[in-house]
Amino acid sequence: MRVLPRLLLSLVLMLLAAPVEGQERNINYELLAATRKGSEPAVRELLGRGASVDSRDRNGDTPLNLAARNGDVGLVKLLLERDAAVGMANLTGVTPLMAAAFGGHEAIVGLLLDHGADFRPVDRVGKTAMVYAAGNGHTECIRALLDAGVDVNARYRNDLSALMWAAAYGRASAVELLLQRGADVHARDNRGKTALAIAQEERQKEAVDRLRAAGAGPR
Structure with missing residues (x-):
C-alpha cells in the first residue's frame, strides 16, 4: 500500500510548487509591463526580485526587444548589464538589433553591436x-x-541590395551614404532592375538624381 502515500506526497509537492510558478509568471509579466512603460526603477527592482531578464510576452518579445524598439537607451544599458540575450528574436524573427534599426535608434544599434549582436539574422519577411x-x-x-562589417553590396530577399531599398523609398541621404561606401549602382535584382530603375518606377526624383550623378544608367 505504499502507492497511496507516494501519490499523496506528489500531490502535496505539486500544490506547493504551483504558487511559486504562478509568482514567477506574474513577476515576469510585471517586468515586461514595466519595460513597455519605460520605468527603469521598476525594471531594476523586478530584476532584483528575481524576474527573468529574458522573459517573453505572447509575441515572443523580451524586455530587450521592447526597450530597443522604444528607443530606451537607459533600459537597454540596464538589460545588457544584466546579461540579457542580445540576439533573441520574437515570433516574427525580429531581433533587438532589427527593432532598433527600424526605429532609427542609432545609439542602441551601437550598444547592441558592441555587445556582440549578429547583424545577419533574417526575419520572417x-x-x-x-x-x-x-x-x-x-x-x-x-x-x-x-x-560592424555588413557588406554594402549584400543581397537580401529578391536579390535586393540596401541601395535598392533606400532608392525605392526615396531615402536620398541613405542612397548617398551607400554610394560613398561602395554600393554597386549597376547591380540588378531578380527582375533585372537596378536601383535607378526602381527609383524611377517609384518616382523618387532626388534618389534618381543621386544615382545618376554616381554613374547609374543603361549598361
Whole structure:
C-alpha cells in the first residue's frame, strides 16, 4: 500500500510548487509591463526580485526587444548589464538589433553591436537590420552596421541590395551614404532592375538624381 502515500506526497509537492510558478509568471509579466512603460526603477527592482531578464510576452518579445524598439537607451544599458540575450528574436524573427534599426535608434544599434549582436539574422519577411535601416533612411544606423562589417553590396530577399531599398523609398541621404561606401549602382535584382530603375518606377526624383550623378544608367 505504499502507492497511496507516494501519490499523496506528489500531490502535496505539486500544490506547493504551483504558487511559486504562478509568482514567477506574474513577476515576469510585471517586468515586461514595466519595460513597455519605460520605468527603469521598476525594471531594476523586478530584476532584483528575481524576474527573468529574458522573459517573453505572447509575441515572443523580451524586455530587450521592447526597450530597443522604444528607443530606451537607459533600459537597454540596464538589460545588457544584466546579461540579457542580445540576439533573441520574437515570433516574427525580429531581433533587438532589427527593432532598433527600424526605429532609427542609432545609439542602441551601437550598444547592441558592441555587445556582440549578429547583424545577419533574417526575419520572417526576409528583412535584416540593414534592410530596415536602409528602407527607412536611418543613415547613422546604416553607418554603424557597415562599420560592424555588413557588406554594402549584400543581397537580401529578391536579390535586393540596401541601395535598392533606400532608392525605392526615396531615402536620398541613405542612397548617398551607400554610394560613398561602395554600393554597386549597376547591380540588378531578380527582375533585372537596378536601383535607378526602381527609383524611377517609384518616382523618387532626388534618389534618381543621386544615382545618376554616381554613374547609374543603361549598361
